[in-house]
Every structure is written in structure tokens, then in C-alpha cells.
Amino acid sequence: MSPTLTRETVMSEAGITTGPVPLVCPYLYAPVCGSDGITYPNTCALDAAACKDPAITLAYGGQCVAITHEQKPCPDTCPFDYSPVCGSDGNTYANKCTFESSACTDSSLHIVAYRSCDSSAAQPPCPQTCPGEYNPVCGSDGNTYGNLCALQVVSCRDPSLRMTSRRECGAPFNTCPDVCPDQEDPVCGSDGVTYRNECVFQAATCRDATATSTAGECGTTTTTTTTTTTTPPPQSFTLFPPRPFCPNTCGRGFRPVCGSDGKTYYNRCLLMLRACLKRRHLTVAYLGFCV
Structure with a gap:
């Protein structure tokens, strides 16, 4: 071996x-809570701390929830909308607000699922670890996450969070990627070409505002023809950034x-x-x- x-x-x-x-470590804010009760800006920062103190591990995604005696006032009124959550006490609460009203006086109470406790629909567990590759996505909360998995860690506890784009938040849409992950997740471009993944498609077509893509490989029944054009080819693309900028x-x-x-x-x-x-x-x- x-x-x-x-x-x-x-x-x-x-x-x-x-x-x-x-x-x-990348300058992105995708907070995680360490077992030491400290909120780290991302998993890389937590790894750095764990190198100095191996006892530090990932507790959960998102900011650490501080339990103090100076809590904000318990809610005395809640909306009537029904968005059930299941508490760790086995009770179903009509919505998050009614749960927080009970949890305000019981610090041991926490949400175990964003559904009714008696629901038979099994929910997948929240991811605990994510790959270290930097393939940024923008969340609906305005935060940039290192990759889709990092966003899913947070969205698992906040179902309102969703991905809005496969790029850093605030990045102009005409920014061409200079490095892409090597993962095989093919998409079919509107030019009839199958690209290895969405990032590679964006790198090849980012100068064409009309280009679109769909998941999966392009159909094999399409007839391929060779044409000559005076239009300059898309910007050349390399999988690798300059060595000093390797992740x-x-x-x-x-x-x-x-x-x-x-x-x-x-x-x-x-x-x-x-x-x-x-x-x-x-x-x-x-x-x-x-x-």
C-alpha cells in the first residue's frame, strides 16, 4: 500500500x-460553532484553532448560541401562521415563534426538525463536515459560502435560506471564473456543448450574456456540424490559477x-x-x- x-x-x-x-484562509463569512463555544468565520479558521488545540471540534454550522441570564424578553404574541417545528421535548409547535416562547424559559429545549413531530416524512441529517474546496455560492441572506455544502449546513437549521447564485455575493455576473472544481456534474450549454460542470460552462461562456445551461449531458441525437466563423472564440480557460494562488x-x-x-x-x-x-x-x- x-x-x-x-x-x-x-x-x-x-x-x-x-x-x-x-x-x-479565505475571506468569506460562513460561520461555524466550535466545541469551545467560539464562533469561527469559517471551517478553515476552526481548523487553524484545532491545530493548536486538538480538543476543538466542529459543534454545528452557524454562530454559537450564547446562553446567558440576560436574554431578550420572551415573546408574548406570535403570528397565526402554521409552519410547524418539532421540539426536543417531543411537542409540535405551530411555528418557530411559539417554540421560542417556550424555549425562552427552558434553555435545554431546542428544535430537532422543521416539521411536526409525528410526521412520517424522514428528513436527512444535517451535514456535519464539508469538503475544503472553494466553489463559492451566494445565499439569500447575502452571505458568501465556501461551497454548496457549507450553505446546506446553515440552511438545514434555517429552511428559509437558499442559494441565489453560484458565485460570490456581489460579484458581477460577467466575472469569469479562473479556477473550477474537477467534479463531474455535466451541464448542457445552449451552444449544444456538454460541459464538465456549471463552473466550466460559466468560464467558457461568461462573455456571452445569452448563454444558458441545463442539467445533464446534451442529447446524443444532436447532429454535429463544423462551421467557420469570424467571431473570436470564448476566453481561453484553464483549470488552474497561478501557483501562488493555489487554494x-x-x-x-x-x-x-x-x-x-x-x-x-x-x-x-x-x-x-x-x-x-x-x-x-x-x-x-x-x-x-x-x-
């Missing part, structure tokens, strides 16, 4: 000296993957980091150790 490539190994191969904590924000979660180069990586993010530093096309062959 080949040795597992860690973050330190990948960085040292590129001649980059690293310390025990991540060198750079050096990989977390330390041990989720080994086997790369297409036959080497085992500590996690998927480190495989992508090595691909960026080496300017090589690497993909995940399968999850787990290479055999």
Missing part, C-alpha cells in the same frame, strides 16, 4: 514551507482518496491542491486507499 500524501508532503514537494496551521486551505479531515496517479491522498482537497501545484490533471479514481 502506497503512503498517504498529507498536506505537508504536497506542499514540501512544491518547495513551500508550512507551519502547523493553515497559511491562508491552500485544505482541512485536516482524514477522508483518504485514491488519485488517478495511483497515489493515496489524505483527502480530496489535497489531491486538487497537488494537481494545481503540479499543473497536472488529477481526478479521484475511488474513495479510500489505493491498492
Whole structure:
């Protein structure tokens, strides 16, 4: 079995000296609560703190809820709308406000599901960990999240939160991506071309305001023809940014993957980091150790 490539190994191969904590964390606010009761701006910042104190782990997504004796006044009136939530006491509350009215005097009470307690509809558990790759999305709350999973961690506890765009909040729509994830999630462009994922489509067509895409590969029944045009081709696209800007924000979660180069990586993010530093096309062959 080949040795597992860690973050330190990948960085040292590129001649980059690293310390025990991540060198750079993205300037995005996707808060998470640590087991130490501190709210960190994103998972990378929490990982940095965990490097110094291994006892620190992710408690849940979102800001830490401080329990103090100086609570705001308990609500005495609530709207009549029915948006049931299930409390940890097994009772169904008509809406979040009526739940908060009860929880105001019982600090141990918390929401376990945004539905009635007796509902047979099983809800998937909230994600506890997310990949370290930076593929920003904008939430309806105006916050930029590192990737869709990071948004889902928060939206699992706040169903009103949704994704509004697959880019940083406030980024102009004509901004061309300069790096895309290597994930296989094909979309069909209005030009009849199948793109590896939505980001690659945006990179190739971001100068064309009329371009649209639909999920899935383009139909195989379409007849392909070769035409000559004087229109300049779309902006050239590369999967990799300049080496100094390769995403050096990989977390330390041990989720080994086997790369297409036959080497085992500590996690998927480190495989992508090595691909960026080496300017090589690497993909995940399968999850787990290479055999």
C-alpha cells in the first residue's frame, strides 16, 4: 500500500514551507460553532484553532448560541401562521415563534426538525463536515459560502435560506471564473456543448450574456456540424490559477482518496491542491486507499 500524501508532503514537494496551521484562509463569512463555544468565520479558521488545540471540534454550522441570564424578553404574541417545528421535548409547535416562547424559559429545549413531530416524512441529517474546496455560492441572506455544502449546513437549521447564485455575493455576473472544481456534474450549454460542470460552462461562456445551461449531458441525437466563423472564440480557460494562488486551505479531515496517479491522498482537497501545484490533471479514481 502506497503512503498517504498529507498536506505537508504536497506542499514540501512544491518547495513551500508550512507551519502547523493553515497559511491562508479565505475571506468569506460562513460561520461555524466550535466545541469551545467560539464562533469561527469559517471551517478553515476552526481548523487553524484545532491545530493548536486538538480538543476543538466542529459543534454545528452557524454562530454559537450564547446562553446567558440576560436574554431578550420572551415573546408574548406570535403570528397565526402554521409552519410547524418539532421540539426536543417531543411537542409540535405551530411555528418557530411559539417554540421560542417556550424555549425562552427552558434553555435545554431546542428544535430537532422543521416539521411536526409525528410526521412520517424522514428528513436527512444535517451535514456535519464539508469538503475544503472553494466553489463559492451566494445565499439569500447575502452571505458568501465556501461551497454548496457549507450553505446546506446553515440552511438545514434555517429552511428559509437558499442559494441565489453560484458565485460570490456581489460579484458581477460577467466575472469569469479562473479556477473550477474537477467534479463531474455535466451541464448542457445552449451552444449544444456538454460541459464538465456549471463552473466550466460559466468560464467558457461568461462573455456571452445569452448563454444558458441545463442539467445533464446534451442529447446524443444532436447532429454535429463544423462551421467557420469570424467571431473570436470564448476566453481561453484553464483549470488552474497561478501557483501562488493555489487554494491552500485544505482541512485536516482524514477522508483518504485514491488519485488517478495511483497515489493515496489524505483527502480530496489535497489531491486538487497537488494537481494545481503540479499543473497536472488529477481526478479521484475511488474513495479510500489505493491498492
